[in-house]
Amino acid sequence: MNIIVCVKQVPDPEIPPAKFQIDPEKKQVIPPPGVPPVISVFDERAVEAACRLKDEHGGKITAISMGSEQAADVIKHTIAMGADEGFLIHDPLFENLDSFGTAYVLSKAIQKIGEYDLVLCGREAADWGAEQVGSILAEMLGIPVVTRVFDIQAVDGALRVKRVVSDGFEVLEAPTPCLATVSGEIGLPRLPTGVRLMMVRRKQIPVWKAQDIGVESSELDKVNAHTEITALSVPTRKTECEIITGDTPGDAAVNLAVKLAELM
Amino acid sequence: MDNHRGVLVCGEIGEGKLAPITIELLGVGRKLADELDEDLSVLLMGSQAGSLGQETIAYGADNVYVAEDSLLDHYNSDAYTQVAADLCREMSPSIVLLGHTDIGSDLAPRLNARLGGGLATGCLALSIDPETRLLVSTRPVFGGNAHATVVSKSAKPQMATIRPKTVPPAERDDSRQGRIIPVESKLDPSAIKVKVVERVKEEVEGIKLEDAEVVVVGGRGIGSAENFEMLRELANVLGGAVGATRPPCDEGWVPATLQVGQSGRMVSPKLYIGVALSGAMAHISGILGSKVIVAINKDEEANIFNVAHFGIVADYKEVLPPLTAKLKELVGS
Numbered sequence A: 001m002n003i004i005v006c007v008k009q010v011p012d013p014e015i016p017p018a019k020f021q022i023d024p025e026k027k028q029v030i031p032p033p034g035v036p037p038v039i040s041v042f043d044e045r046a047v048e049a050a051c052r053l054k055d056e057h058g059g060k061i062t063a064i065s066m067g068s069e070q071a072a073d074v075i076k077h078t079i080a081m082g083a084d085e086g087f088l089i090h091d092p093l094f095e096n097l098d099s100f101g102t103a104y105v106l107s108k109a110i111q112k113i114g115e116y117d118l119v120l121c122g123r124e125a126a127d128w129g130a131e132q133v134g135s136i137l138a139e140m141l142g143i144p145v146v147t148r149v150f151d152i153q154a155v156d157g158a159l160r161v162k163r164v165v166s167d168g169f170e171v172l173e174a175p176t177p178c179l180a181t182v183s184g185e186i187g188l189p190r191l192p193t194g195v196r197l198m199m200v201r202r203k204q205i206p207v208w209k210a211q212d213i214g215v216e217s218s219e220l221d222k223v224n225a226h227t228e229i230t231a232l233s234v235p236t237r238k239t240e241c242e243i244i245t246g247d248t249p250g251d252a253a254v255n256l257a258v259k260l261a262e263l264m
Numbered sequence B: 001m002d003n004h005r006g007v008l009v010c011g012e013i014g015e016g017k018l019a020p021i022t023i024e025l026l027g028v029g030r031k032l033a034d035e036l037d038e039d040l041s042v043l044l045m046g047s048q049a050g051s052l053g054q055e056t057i058a059y060g061a062d063n064v065y066v067a068e069d070s071l072l073d074h075y076n077s078d079a080y081t082q083v084a085a086d087l088c089r090e091m092s093p094s095i096v097l098l099g100h101t102d103i104g105s106d107l108a109p110r111l112n113a114r115l116g117g118g119l120a121t122g123c124l125a126l127s128i129d130p131e132t133r134l135l136v137s138t139r140p141v142f143g144g145n146a147h148a149t150v151v152s153k154s155a156k157p158q159m160a161t162i163r164p165k166t167v168p169p170a171e172r173d174d175s176r177q178g179r180i181i182p183v184e185s186k187l188d189p190s191a192i193k194v195k196v197v198e199r200v201k202e203e204v205e206g207i208k209l210e211d212a213e214v215v216v217v218g219g220r221g222i223g224s225a226e227n228f229e230m231l232r233e234l235a236n237v238l239g240g241a242v243g244a245t246r247p248p249c250d251e252g253w254v255p256a257t258l259q260v261g262q263s264g265r266m267v268s269p270k271l272y273i274g275v276a277l278s279g280a281m282a283h284i285s286g287i288l289g290s291k292v293i294v295a296i297n298k299d300e301e302a303n304i305f306n307v308a309h310f311g312i313v314a315d316y317k318e319v320l321p322p323l324t325a326k327l328k329e330l331v332g333s
């Protein structure tokens, strides 16, 4: 099975909220200094889903990421986890694209790769998290899409996937090629092995520019004109927290119980 | 001037009734339509759609489009996208609203991709800019650390999905008048590529998280599946439900369906008790509707104390048993 995984590099989402900073004028987030960016959480789980399929059925995993030069790191991470190769899609034209623009560029890269049975995305990116790119990409590629997937089995040339819903899950049957967006319920991603980490360290990740994937700036401008961010702010919610104390934690607990009983 | 007019709500039906999210969408949709002085329409899909038309009008719809086809009784992405896209092409709404639910979060981006509109997902608030008359959507980004305002300047329709329970539901008024319009279903079964083979309900014991008045959530600091029992005992005494942050779900200490937060469930209980969790924004953004927030954490610097009303700084293992015992004595259930 040939699988293409779309992985995005994002500022580390696990920094303490107090360290999170924005530039309201530029409507941008200021990456926390000294904290390296990471692969977006659900994208890492999409890679895990791809690796599980490869473990069972063999095949090839190709990773693509559109981003800055530094995003080569997420491709390397993906290869260290088990992907066979990866391409960085990097061009000044591709900065600040909206979901349509992003999906358009990714679709062009996927068309360049050519043969595939399955395209995997994360359910939502950990930065702007629109939960849209996968679905738009599928529509652009003209293939079916299943969102919020946590299990994928290949059976008789088709895919059997489980999709998370609020009161359980759905089992769906999808033909190939198709696209799936992977949700967290699939479970923890594997750690890269030491050997693969070593191997990947000196690897050169090929870079595709706009012209390499046939993206025209005029066409991209048209596709990208859908939404605009007009303001960015950090919500302030400061509550006066009353710390309940006591001689021992047990006493504090009893004091808290009394407070809560009054509220009930 | 473009010819896009009116607000369209893609409604959801659950167990033969209008889903709560639909009534919320009708509430906010009515406001937007009134501000624009345009119509509010609703699309209902499934064989029962027609029977809910009058009720939908009572909740504020001017027009209810009913697509009565048994192929639409349960959500199917391909089928719903087709029907909704056909209707949108025919009636050219200016605004399309959906719920940020299992259905809406899947349908909205596909529909938008077909229509070439501009979509803001998971919104907390919607309004009309009085000058431009454009839809202004506010949505959490970066796991809830920031809020972005999104506008679609030229692309139409302007689309948004709204998180459940973030806007007040519409008021019912049975004297309202409106039209029920059948949608000639041109559903092409061969266009349904992905088939739903099975729907599995995972029964949770006790009350559903979303409906519970008390929610006790455990975090990574709980440390094991066994230790969650302490949280269950506390929840039982208060007639509440137990939830978790992402790490306990990842570790398999609790089922993944218990995850509370921006990629899990949104809860808005009267009382939320967060135990041994740090209060990452991606979790917090799922609990902000809670009336009273209580935090138990051994680290006084933990972010959860910034949103909590009451807190105890201690090891939860020393706090929960006496807390549960005393509450049992005081509120006893």
Ligand SMILES: Cc1cc2nc3c(=O)[nH]c(=O)nc-3n(C[C@H](O)[C@H](O)[C@H](O)COP(=O)(O)OP(=O)(O)OC[C@H]3O[C@@H](n4cnc5c(N)ncnc54)[C@H](O)[C@@H]3O)c2cc1C
Residues within 6 Å of the ligand: A013, A014, A041, A124, A125, A126, A127, A129, B143, B218, B219, B220, B221, B222, B244, B245, B246, B247, B248, B259, B260, B261, B262, B263, B264, B265, B275, B276, B277, B278, B279, B280, B281, B282, B283, B286, B296, B297, B298, B299, B302, B314, B315, B316, B317
């Ligand atoms: C796109 C995205 C979506 C996400 N969606 C969600 C989501 O829906 N829900 C969610 O929960 N997370 C979500 N996350 C993850 C989130 O960012 C945090 O990683 C997660 O919430 C942290 O869980 P935690 O607070 O339990 O763990 P930690 O941050 O590790 O905190 C553990 C806390 O327990 C305390 N502690 C440890 N031992 C004890 C003890 N014995 N007694 C008392 N206190 C103790 C520690 O002081 C610490 O504060 C998401 C992340 C991203 C990027």
Ligand SMILES: Nc1ncnc2c1ncn2[C@@H]1O[C@H](COP(=O)(O)O)[C@@H](O)[C@H]1O
Residues within 6 Å of the ligand: A006, A007, A008, A009, A040, A042, A043, A064, A065, A066, A067, A099, A102, A106, A120, A121, A122, A123, A124, A125, A126, A128, A129, A130, A131, A132, A133, A134
């Ligand atoms: N720049 C990018 N490069 C590669 N994949 C991306 C990029 N942006 C989005 N994606 C994919 O699309 C998914 C959904 O993104 P979003 O719609 O922005 O939440 C992500 O989880 C990725 O799999």
